Amino acid sequence: MTQLRGQRIVSQLDADGTLTVSVQDFDVPTPKGSEVVIQVEATPINPSDLGLLFGPADVTGAQFSPGKIVAQMPEPAVRAMAARHGAAMPVGNEGAGTVITAGDAPEAQALLGKRVTCFPGGMYATHAVADARMCLELAEGVTAEQGASAFVNPLTALSFTETMRYHGHKALVHTAAASNLGQMLVKICQADGIGLVNVVRSPAQVAILKAIGAEHVVDSSQDSFLADLAAAIEATGATMAFDAIGGGKLVSQILTVMEQVSNKGAAYSRYGSNAPKHAFIYGALDLSPTVLTRNFGFVWDVSGWLLTPWMGKLGPEIVDKMRRRVMAELTTTFASHYKAKVGLEQALTPEAALDYNARRTGEKYLITPNG
Numbered sequence: 513m514t515q516l517r518g519q520r521i522v523s524q525l526d527a528d529g530t531l532t533v534s535v536q537d538f539d540v541p542t543p544k545g546s547e548v549v550i551q552v553e554a555t556p557i558n559p560s561d562l563g564l565l566f567g568p569a570d571v572t573g574a575q576f577s578p579g580k581i582v583a584q585m586p587e588p589a590v591r592a593m594a595a596r597h598g599a600a601m602p603v604g605n606e607g608a609g610t611v612i613t614a615g616d617a618p619e620a621q622a623l624l625g626k627r628v629t630c631f632p633g634g635m636y637a638t639h640a641v642a643d644a645r646m647c648l649e650l651a652e653g654v655t656a657e658q659g660a661s662a663f664v665n666p667l668t669a670l671s672f673t674e675t676m677r678y679h680g681h682k683a684l685v686h687t688a689a690a691s692n693l694g695q696m697l698v699k700i701c702q703a704d705g706i707g708l709v710n711v712v713r714s715p716a717q718v719a720i721l722k723a724i725g726a727e728h729v730v731d732s733s734q735d736s737f738l739a740d741l742a743a744a745i746e747a748t749g750a751t752m753a754f755d756a757i758g759g760g761k762l763v764s765q766i767l768t769v770m771e772q773v774s775n776k777g778a779a780y781s782r783y784g785s786n787a788p789k790h791a792f793i794y795g796a797l798d799l800s801p802t803v804l805t806r807n808f809g810f811v812w813d814v815s816g817w818l819l820t821p822w823m824g825k826l827g828p829e830i831v832d833k834m835r836r837r838v839m840a841e842l843t844t845t846f847a848s849h850y851k852a853k854v855g856l857e858q859a860l861t862p863e864a865a866l867d868y869n870a871r872r873t874g875e876k877y878l879i880t881p882n883g
Contacts, residue, residue: 516540516549516613519856519881520637522600523565529590531569535579535856536600540639546617548644550628553656555607555635556848557859557868557877558664559756559795565603567593568799571869579857581865604635604879608650608659612639620644629659636856638881648839660878661848665693666838667831668794668819669700669846672754674826674834675817676706679790681752683707685745685766688756688797689729690717691873692848698726699845707748709741711762717873732762738769746773753791754817759798763791763814764805771808784809792817797871850878 518540524532543549557565567589574583585593608629614620627650632642650659676684686697689710701708702725710721710729721729728744730737744750751774753766767789774787789808794817804814823831838846851874854864859879868877 516639518637518639520634521565521603521856521859523603524598524600525585525590525593525596527590527594527597529585529587531566531581531583531585533565533581533583533603533860535860538637541641543613543615543620543641545615546620546644547615547641548611548620548623548628548647549613550607550609550630550640550642550647551612552607552609552635552637552640552881553627554609554660555604555879555881556661556664556850557879558605558661559797559871560664561603561605561636562869562871563796564601566865566869571865574862574865576860576862576865579860581860602634602637604637604640605633606631606661606663607635607640607879608656608662609640609882610656611647614644617644623647623649626650627654627656627659629662631663636859636879636881638856648835651839651842654842657850657878658843658847661692662838662842662846664819665696665848666842666846667823667834669693669696670834670837671819671822671826672697673700673704673706674830675792675822676752678826679752679788681750681788681790683709683748683750683752685709685711685750685753685770686756687711687753687762687766688713688795688873689726690720691756692876693756694873695721695724696846698724703845707750709744709748709750711741711766713873720874738765741766742769742773745769746776751787751789755791755793756795757798758793758796759800759802761803761805763793764803764808767791767808767812767814768805771812775809784811786811789813790815794818848876849874851875853878853880855879855883856881 569583628647630642630647730740774785789812
């Protein structure tokens, strides 16, 4: 049997701080047991993918050549990433394509010739190997482009509301809210009757969310931002926030406003209100330090949030319910939109890489590895 050959994007960090991102040839493994080989048709560039692809490396000062980017990683990041020195790591969390070969397990054989979506890693490739039990078959008429982003953003948005319920909160604040994920969250909260405050960074993003029916949208670029945020938090009763920005003072501002709303009309206490306030940081659109000015009492919590550990905490029954909802609403609630489509080598051109690595809200790229 002829060895199947493919191409994929890999990211390698060396001990001297040199980051090399390149398109490389590779032997596609022969699937065994429940494994399947997928001919990848579409795979999105998510912020979580950029963490492995480039991280905090200086892409603006990188050297570009066909199918290759060479950049320099900051010294603190080089030390922090010592475990990956010298390893060529395949990139791309999720995507969709057609199963072309399969292991001998019945669940693998059942997917032969089927178009599936999956989350195995290494999807910026012409071919990828996945466990059939972790693949979801796309319905008749659903394209690979429509199914490519069926995991990260949809399950993250649904997990936000499940995390809210887990902690006993009733309404949410979400930042960078005009993103694909943010638009999904708007639709989920509308359908489920959950109060949602959407924080965006421009009037154009306000218009995007208003057009899909978002009720509470506040623009952090406006002088009235804090007053607008207070009015929206008071209207919804939001006491939990999910922040995609990470750096800067936005999380602190949100907690401060939550505290002000909670204290409205209450008796003075030097410890602040008893209302619990929780901010989860799940993104890093701003790589600067997170600044907290502690004027929001003592009943608060700021922590990180990552999808996979939280799905484990929520449990298989809730995760299965979320997956079934995603597949049922893949072309409506969970539809994704893309600024551009690129091939593997085109994804590593300066025109594309500098654009998608700017991480601007609502400007996601889609890689189509097989054209």
